[in-house]
Amino acid sequence: MLTAMTVPESLVPAKQRDKSGDFMQKDENELEDELRPEYDFSKMAGGVRGKYAAPYKAGTNLVLLDADVAKAFPTAEAVNEALRLLMQIAERQRA
Template sequence: MPNDELSDEYDFSQLSGGVRGKYVERYQQGTNLVLLDSDVARAFPTQESVNEALRLLIQLAERLRE
């Protein structure tokens, strides 16, 4: 692509300001990102609403198993 700004190769030794392992602790804690389909995102627009709905679903599933 002629307008592509990405190089085939980068010399990371010339980059400054990077911190190795900056997010490793957060990663090890189990951070989980999920991409919602647009219809689901409209119904559950916040992190709290998604978690509340999933917790309710878990409770319902547990009651059905009893």
């Protein structure tokens, strides 16, 4: 059974009013195409659908460094080098 749910007024999109205070309504012609003429995407070349889909699907590992750590290791290469060295040290300690 579905019940009615009240939505807080702050989450309901506000209707825009024109200068006279009446609610603004668009006619059907305005709803069809709201892009400006200078945004003619048919003239743009080189777009590739799904260009970044595979890397996005593979995922990334992002880590937020604290300020003091970021100061000591300012680049991704520096962080990776330090972590690889730490991994080698840990491996030697186990052996």
